[in-house]
Amino acid sequence: MARHATIPPVAVLLETMDDDELAARLAHDLDGTFEALVLTHQDRLYSVAVRLLGDARDAEEVAQDAFVRAYQALATWDAARIREVRLRAWLASIVVNLARNRRRNAADLRPPAALERLLEPGLQPAAGPRQAPEAAALHADAAREWTERLGRCPATLRAAVVLRHVDGLSYEEIAEALGRPVGTVKAQVHRGLANLRAQLEAERGAERPELTT
Amino acid sequence: MSRIQRPLSRASRTNPLDPPAGDAPSAIEAALAGLVSPAPATLAPAVLVEVGLADAWATLPSPLGEILVAWNGRGLSAISLPVDPAAFEEHFVADHRRPLHRSAAVPPSLRRLIERRLAGDRRATVPLDLRGATxxxxxxxxxxxxxxxxxxxxxxxxxxxxxxxxxxxxxxxxxxxxxxxxxxxxxxxxxxxxxxxxxxxxxxxxxxxxxxxxxxxxxxxxxxxxxxxxxxxxxxxxxxxxxxxxxxxxxxxxxxxxxxxxxxxxxxxxxxxxxxxxxxxxxx
The missing domain is CATH 1.10.10.10 (Winged helix-like DNA-binding domain superfamily/Winged helix DNA-binding domain)
Incomplete structure (x- = not known):
């Protein structure tokens, strides 16, 4: 297709480009490198947005908006500042802020669990390369349940847990992304996991009521 | 994508998203790590169009019949009589050095501005992307x-x-x-x-x-x-x-x-x- 004729280096660069190299190239040639940034970070930003918002369409809009804001910011920065940016934490912070605002705006308008949309074709979580359809459906059900559990976590804990365990950020990166001290972030991840564990226990208790008394 | 910071998955269970048998933190963590979803294929093109590193096109009615309209987040970038879409895309890419994606429709706000402008309303300011011109x-x-x-x-x-x-x-x-x-x-x-x-x-x-x-x-x-x-x-x-x-x-x-x-x-x-x-x- 035509796009490969005009921007040939991207596919090649993607094989090898880590964030340091991306930042160096962005500083040198923002327009020529930005697509590589999007392709490198789109799955993680989208995943974070989906688990924070619980809605695939909202998540796509938030991830899209996050990249647009990132571009607009980078376009005003000088090269030195671009080279120093820690892309993973910075992009995560943009998504978390946009997701927080969207949830706040949407809070009064509709219930949080519009999760059926996650099951639309093409929107299921990655289910492994060779899963049978039933396995994929089970996987999608499980993913939805986990997203619902995350949705029942308090927002501050949810953001910390999602960045740590869905996105795989370090505590230092999460602290930077959320603008909170490392110690606070560690405690919030811990409390978030405890919240999820408590939910699991409660669910199991509800399934087997004879064991709860 | 590097996942250096992620703790190595200790569980070798069949599906990490199944509710864990035990309540060990590692099982919950493994389930959460399985929640990475691939971004929809529409995401990257939409971002690139919005920041003006790619363009979208769709058709509109005009006094000369149907026209082809290309735009990006910075403004309107091209208008053409209906030609073979492949020829339009080829021409556009050669002229503008940006990829061009087919879109279902011109965004309503841009469409209204174009319609008002073509009807003679000079207060309708259509944003134009004239990058590359002298x-x-x-x-x-x-x-x-x-x-x-x-x-x-x-x-x-x-x-x-x-x-x-x-x-x-x-x-x-x-x-x-x-x-x-x-x-x-x-x-x-x-x-x-x-x-x-x-x-x-x-x-x-x-x-x-x-x-x-x-x-x-x-x-x-x-x-x-x-x-x-x-x-x-x-x-x-x-x-x-x-x-x-x-x-x-x-x-x-x-x-x-x-x-x-x-x-x-x-x-x-x-x-x-x-x-x-x-x-x-x-x-x-």
Whole structure:
């Protein structure tokens, strides 16, 4: 297709480009490198947005908006500042802020669990390369349940847990992304996991009521 | 994507998303790590279009029938008669050095602005993405945007108005390369001898058609030009205009005075209209 004729280096660069190299190239040639940034970070930003918002369409809009804001910011920065940016934490912070605002705006308008949309074709979580359809459906059900559990976590804990365990950020990166001290972030991840564990226990208790008394 | 910070998955269970048998933190963590979803294929193209590193295109109705419209987050970037979409994309990519994606429809806000503009509403400011054009081309196109719906100006008028009175031929070339015809109304710029001249968007016949849609009579305009009439004045106000100026068209037949040259008009005591500024066209 035509796009490969005009921007040939991207596919090649993607094989090898880590964030340091991306930042160096962005500083040198923002327009020529930005697509590589999007392709490198789109799955993680989208995943974070989906688990924070619980809605695939909202998540796509938030991830899209996050990249647009990132571009607009980078376009005003000088090269030195671009080279120093820690892309993973910075992009995560943009998504978390946009997701927080969207949830706040949407809070009064509709219930949080519009999760059926996650099951639309093409929107299921990655289910492994060779899963049978039933396995994929089970996987999608499980993913939805986990997203619902995350949705029942308090927002501050949810953001910390999602960045740590869905996105795989370090505590230092999460602290930077959320603008909170490392110690606070560690405690919030811990409390978030405890919240999820408590939910699991409660669910199991509800399934087997004879064991709860 | 690097996941160096993630704790190694200790569980070798069949599916990490199954509710864990035990409540060990590692099982919950493994389930959460399995929640990475691939971004929809529409995400990256939408981002690139929004920041102006790619464009989208769709069709719109126009006075010339269906047209192809390309845009990005910075503005409208191209308009073309309906040609083979593959040819349009190929042309666009060659001209603009950006990828072009097919879209279902022009965004409603942009569509409304284009429709209002084509209907003659000069308050409708359509954002234009003119990156890649020279300063001279941009000056010519932006000046052309000022020509009101239903009026025409000679190439020499545009040249004089942008401060390059000798660049009449270059103005013609720049208008021939106008990437956004109809919205940038190059059909309203005509030869300095008053004949309508050529048109980049489908030839002279289309130029006549659009001017007709805008309420002008192409045959009458050319007949007057052939008769040597370049300017029209009013013997009550003693103001001289270009023939299609809205002030000139208000002059009643009894008070209408035709001039071959602006010098004739000024010699007869007429001053140039401040709306159509006919002095510019006299330089050519």
């Amino acid at each position: 300063d001279f081309e941009q000056a010519v196109w932006r000046k052309t945007l000022e020509i009101p719906h239903g009026e025409i100006r000679p190439y020499g008028w545009v040249a004089a108005e942008i401060g390059r009175p000798a660049a009449v031929r270059a103005v013609g070339t720049a208008l021939g390369h106008n990437p956004i015809p109809l919205v940038v109304p190059c059909h309203r710029v005509v030869r300095s001898d008053g004949l309508l001249g050529n048109y980049s968007m489908g030839g002279p016949e289309n130029k006549r058609r659009i001017l007709q849609v805008e309420g002008l009579d192409p045959d009458a305009l050319e007949a007057a030009a052939r008769a040597g009439i370049r300017y029209v004045g009013s013997d009550t106000t003693h103001i001289v205009c270009l023939p299609t100026c809205h002030n000139a068209r208000r002059i009643t037949a009894a008070h209408r005075v035709a001039f071959r040259g602006l010098r004739d008009a000024t010699a007869a005591g007429y001053r140039p209209c401040r709306a159509c500024r006919p002095a510019g066209s006299a330089a050519a």
